[in-house]
Amino acid sequence: MLVLMLVTVTILRLCLLSRAQPLCRSRMVRTGKVFHDGQKIQGDQLYFSFGTTRLIKHPCKKNIALYLGRQIFLTRDNFESSLLPCSIPTSMQVGIPEVTSAHFAGSVLLLVVNRKVYVYDYEANSWNASTGIEHPVSHISGDNCCYSENSFCMDISNSVFAYLHGAQISQTNIYFSNTRGYRFQKFAHERQAELVGSLGGVFYFHSLSQVGLLLIDQRKAMFSYSDHPLNRSFGLPFDYNGTLDILIAPGQKGILIFWFEKSLLVSRNAGQLVDPVRVREGQHILYPSIFDANITIHSIAANENELAVLTRESNLYYGSLGILSSSLIKFADQDIWSEEAVLVFTDVGLLEILTPLPDSTFPAFDFQKCPMNIQEILMDPQLHIDVCKVKLLQGEFANKMYTIDMNSKLELTALMIPRPGTSPVPLVMVSNPHSLGLQAVIYEDGYTYDGNTKHRLNISLRQQHHWGRADPNFTSSIKRSTISTITLDIANKEISCVDLKPLGGTHDFLVPHGSGSFSPIFVAHSEISACYNGILDPVALQDNYSYVIEREAYDPNFRGQEASEDLKVHYQYEKLGCPLLAYYDTPWKPVVELWREGTFQEVVEAEYVLLEVNGLFTYTYSLTADTALCNSQPQNWTSIAEMAGDQGLFAWDRETYVSCHDPDNEAPLTWPKVPYQILGGPTDNKVIFDQRNGIYIFFISIVDPYYSYCHLEATFSVYVYGAFPLSIIPAELTIVLLTVATLLSVWLAYMIPKQLHTEQGLRLKDFWVHLYRRCRKFCACFQGRWRGGAETS
Numbered sequence: 001m002l003v004l005m006l007v008t009v010t011i012l013r014l015c016l017l018s019r020a021q022p023l024c025r026s027r028m029v030r031t032g033k034v035f036h037d038g039q040k041i042q043g044d045q046l047y048f049s050f051g052t053t054r055l056i057k058h059p060c061k062k063n064i065a066l067y068l069g070r071q072i073f074l075t076r077d078n079f080e081s082s083l084l085p086c087s088i089p090t091s092m093q094v095g096i097p098e099v100t101s102a103h104f105a106g107s108v109l110l111l112v113v114n115r116k117v118y119v120y121d122y123e124a125n126s127w128n129a130s131t132g133i134e135h136p137v138s139h140i141s142g143d144n145c146c147y148s149e150n151s152f153c154m155d156i157s158n159s160v161f162a163y164l165h166g167a168q169i170s171q172t173n174i175y176f177s178n179t180r181g182y183r184f185q186k187f188a189h190e191r192q193a194e195l196v197g198s199l200g201g202v203f204y205f206h207s208l209s210q211v212g213l214l215l216i217d218q219r220k221a222m223f224s225y226s227d228h229p230l231n232r233s234f235g236l237p238f239d240y241n242g243t244l245d246i247l248i249a250p251g252q253k254g255i256l257i258f259w260f261e262k263s264l265l266v267s268r269n270a271g272q273l274v275d276p277v278r279v280r281e282g283q284h285i286l287y288p289s290i291f292d293a294n295i296t297i298h299s300i301a302a303n304e305n306e307l308a309v310l311t312r313e314s315n316l317y318y319g320s321l322g323i324l325s326s327s328l329i330k331f332a333d334q335d336i337w338s339e340e341a342v343l344v345f346t347d348v349g350l351l352e353i354l355t356p357l358p359d360s361t362f363p364a365f366d367f368q369k370c371p372m373n374i375q376e377i378l379m380d381p382q383l384h385i386d387v388c389k390v391k392l393l394q395g396e397f398a399n400k401m402y403t404i405d406m407n408s409k410l411e412l413t414a415l416m417i418p419r420p421g422t423s424p425v426p427l428v429m430v431s432n433p434h435s436l437g438l439q440a441v442i443y444e445d446g447y448t449y450d451g452n453t454k455h456r457l458n459i460s461l462r463q464q465h466h467w468g469r470a471d472p473n474f475t476s477s478i479k480r481s482t483i484s485t486i487t488l489d490i491a492n493k494e495i496s497c498v499d500l501k502p503l504g505g506t507h508d509f510l511v512p513h514g515s516g517s518f519s520p521i522f523v524a525h526s527e528i529s530a531c532y533n534g535i536l537d538p539v540a541l542q543d544n545y546s547y548v549i550e551r552e553a554y555d556p557n558f559r560g561q562e563a564s565e566d567l568k569v570h571y572q573y574e575k576l577g578c579p580l581l582a583y584y585d586t587p588w589k590p591v592v593e594l595w596r597e598g599t600f601q602e603v604v605e606a607e608y609v610l611l612e613v614n615g616l617f618t619y620t621y622s623l624t625a626d627t628a629l630c631n632s633q634p635q636n637w638t639s640i641a642e643m644a645g646d647q648g649l650f651a652w653d654r655e656t657y658v659s660c661h662d663p664d665n666e667a668p669l670t671w672p673k674v675p676y677q678i679l680g681g682p683t684d685n686k687v688i689f690d691q692r693n694g695i696y697i698f699f700i701s702i703v704d705p706y707y708s709y710c711h712l713e714a715t716f717s718v719y720v721y722g723a724f725p726l727s728i729i730p731a732e733l734t735i736v737l738l739t740v741a742t743l744l745s746v747w748l749a750y751m752i753p754k755q756l757h758t759e760q761g762l763r764l765k766d767f768w769v770h771l772y773r774r775c776r777k778f779c780a781c782f783q784g785r786w787r788g789g790a791e792t793s
């Protein structure tokens with residue numbers, strides 16, 4: 001599918017040599033007039049404020065687009081039918097129906113009308129005014145992720161900014177919405193009060209995990225970023241000669257296009273460097289900028305890797321947004337410009353000039369379309385364009401989303417077929433290398449097949465984000481997850497490589513989180529379970545078993561104070577399975593295992609914490625802050641709950657955890673005698689149970705931030721026994737039982753990983769502690785799929 005189309009070479013040459021061939025031939029879309037007849041435009045008819053035209057394509061849905069001009073048109077079939085101009089219901093009481101900005105956010109269209117934001121759900125045909133914006137705004141900005149239903153991707157589409165363009169940056173209010181524009185709240189940029197200049201835009205650069213504010217001061221502009229490490233510095237200043245419109249190219253590669261009539265600039269790194277686009281003829285640079293070329297831009301169009309410009313002088317310019325070239329070439333003249341025209345890419349290499357035409361007899365407008373095939377046009381010998389060195393570049397990973405966890409790697413493969421006699425150099429770009437610590441290496445080997453030399457490219461991506469290894473000045477917080485786009489491209493690619501889709505298509509996300517096929521699942525287990533020791537009866541446990549916690553032993557508020565009444569707990573056998581067994585008098589800690597997709601990975605040695613979910617407090621820890629050799633006051637469940645506030649009790653995780661051994665932790669060690677509540681990691685801390693028999697249900701959370709990007713959490717149960725001579729087990733029997741248990745555990749260690757893949761695995765669930773995993777946002781939710789350790793196979 002990615003093959004360059006060179007079939008029609010000869011025919012085209014002939015046409016172009018005759019020079020009579022126009023760039024495009026117009027056709028008219030005129031349909032459904034009778035259907036529209038009788039329909040009247042209801043409400044206030046919207047118009048675009050700047051006396052110019054724009055076309056906004058829905059980045060994910062090919063046929064949905066919005067035309068902005070003297071009228072506004074929303075199409076859902078790529079302007080293949082006549083349309084009535086858009087209007088807003090009079091009930092919305094907008095006043096002047098003037099649109100200053102528009103944006104597609106997932107399944108809704110956002111419009112700024114008369115300085116307020118309105119949401120139009122085009123599926124449901126319903127309008128809503130946004131809430132939460134208290135001051136006038138003129139612009140709205142956002143991005144869309146089209147790759148999957150992954151929540152990380154959805155969040156990108158749901159995030160929107162609203163702001164007043166040109167306002168003094170230190171005083172203006174910026175609004176942010178993570179509800180696709182339905183509800184906004186004030187956005188606080190840490191350094192906003194110190195920033196000088198007026199506001200040129202606010203953007204969420206997902207590929208950099210940064211919010212960028214564009215500051216304009218005396219015909220210069222630059223970006224200020226919100227987050228570490230870029231919050232220390234600004235992007236490089238660039239010329240800001242007029243009011244620049246800013247376009248984010250689709251694909252989260254960090255490509256930005258800035259333009260107004262007399263200026264066109266491009267950035268490939270989310271505004272850190274912004275360069276003017278040059279005008280070229282063959283290899284020769286004619287003008288260093290649009291300003292010098294003395295042309296007036298009327299409309300621009302861009303997709304993931306192409307840029308086209310229609311000028312008022314009725315010329316068409318085209319360029320690639322590839323790695324090194326930010327230049328345009330001029331196509332042959334044709335009288336194609338009109339006041340209402342817009343330029344639009346309908347597909348890779350397919351450009352169109354669209355013009356709405358009023359109809360004197362019907363209210364619906366028709367559309368004139370003038371389609372162009374860039375590949376064909378580029379074959380004009382007068383353009384002096386070299387042929388593309390590559391016949392095919394294909395990666396099976398195009399437009400997919402992958403995840404990669406800490407210290408793991410991802411192997412991708414691609415195929416390249418060079419044109420005979422050439423040796424193109426493939427390269428891989430990672431849009432967010434610093435914050436991910438991602439390294440990409442290409443291994444290439446060639447072989448001949450069907451007379452073509454094919455090159456197999458093995459691309460190896462590694463996440464090298466280790467404690468102490470990465471330069472903190474270039475790495476964002478390890479606690480945050482980020483995405484990155486991987487682009488496979490060819491170095492110094494010719495402009496004629498239009499159809500080289502990888503350019504257009506091979507940009508992939510990496511979410512360094514366990515989600516999808518990388519989802520880590522973990523299990524706490526111990527060798528002996530209460531059921532197999534004859535202490536608890538599995539049949540009774542499965543039969544709606546419940547037990548009572550006496551009021552002296554638990555606190556529903558987790559503050560260690562006695563409750564006012566006893567608590568009856570229903571034992572959820574389906575979730576928890578048979579409890580582990582712990583002898584009250586022996587310091588205890590569970591063995592924690594990491595599983596991914598039903599396959600055992602390793603025993604987890606990282607730091608984790610436990611909390612009894614019913615508030616039982618009849619246990620403590622073997623170490624204190626002192627004996628755990630803390631340098632600072634360690635966190636505990638009480639301090640976490642205070643810090644988290646409304647966020648709830650179970651907020652101790654890799655994001656909130658701060659080690660008391662961390663040299664940067666400045667909390668003084670005021671109470672050295674408090675119990676040290678962190679298990680695993682460098683210390684040999686254990687749980688000490690009080691003299692009380694009974695079931696404990698523990699929530700476990702791996703808090704070590706350097707273990708995984710995932711929030712690894714689970715719940716399991718333990719039966720603590722032996723506290724009073726209830727079931728005195730004779731010494732001989734104990735020895736026999738212990739021997740059996742040891743043998744059993746050896747057998748289990750061997751069998752269970754195998755059994756899990758089989759039907760029989762289901763029966764083994766008695767052995768397993770429950771594995772109920774409260775998944776957060778990014779880690780794909782396996783809830784319910786992983787019960788008793790057996791159902792994943």
Ligand SMILES: *[C@@H]1O[C@H](CO)[C@@H](O)[C@H](O)[C@H]1NC(C)=O
Nearest residue numbers: 119126127128129131182183
């Ligand atoms: C949109 O407005 C309607 C009525 O005006 C209301 O019922 C609905 O809840 C609103 N939708 C949202 C998402 O706020």
Ligand SMILES: *[C@@H]1O[C@H](CO)[C@@H](O)[C@H](O)[C@H]1NC(C)=O
Nearest residue numbers: 190191226227228229231232
């Ligand atoms: C940048 O962010 C880091 C981490 O959030 C913070 O410690 C630092 O103070 C910030 N720097 C500035 C200049 O705001």
Ligand SMILES: *[C@@H]1O[C@H](CO)[C@@H](O)[C@H](O)[C@H]1NC(C)=O
Nearest residue numbers: 239241262263264276289291
């Ligand atoms: C901005 O205008 C100045 C002259 O006023 C010109 O020299 C410069 O090239 C222009 N910059 C851009 C990016 O158009």
Ligand SMILES: *[C@@H]1O[C@H](CO)[C@@H](O)[C@H](O)[C@H]1NC(C)=O
Nearest residue numbers: 291292293294295296312313
């Ligand atoms: C720019 O073009 C206009 C007409 O399009 C012409 O009048 C003007 O002289 C040109 N300026 C320069 C500097 O070439």
Ligand SMILES: *[C@@H]1O[C@H](CO)[C@@H](O)[C@H](O)[C@H]1NC(C)=O
Nearest residue numbers: 413442443444445456457458
């Ligand atoms: C690429 O991967 C394939 C399959 O894993 C392997 O056979 C081949 O040798 C690798 N090539 C290179 C150059 O590493």
Ligand SMILES: *[C@@H]1O[C@H](CO)[C@@H](O)[C@H](O)[C@H]1NC(C)=O
Nearest residue numbers: 229232233470471472473474
């Ligand atoms: C990080 O940047 C700061 C300030 O720019 C500098 O003092 C420090 O040496 C840098 N650290 C490293 C590891 O380069």
Ligand SMILES: *[C@@H]1O[C@H](CO)[C@@H](O)[C@H](O)[C@H]1NC(C)=O
Nearest residue numbers: 543544545546568569570571
């Ligand atoms: C389980 O016990 C609860 C009360 O303890 C009762 O309401 C419920 O109906 C029982 N369910 C079954 C399936 O026996």
Ligand SMILES: *[C@@H]1O[C@H](CO)[C@@H](O)[C@H](O)[C@H]1NC(C)=O
Nearest residue numbers: 633634636638639671674675
């Ligand atoms: C928790 O830590 C705080 C200090 O951060 C200490 O005052 C308190 O006693 C600790 N609570 C427990 C139950 O150890």
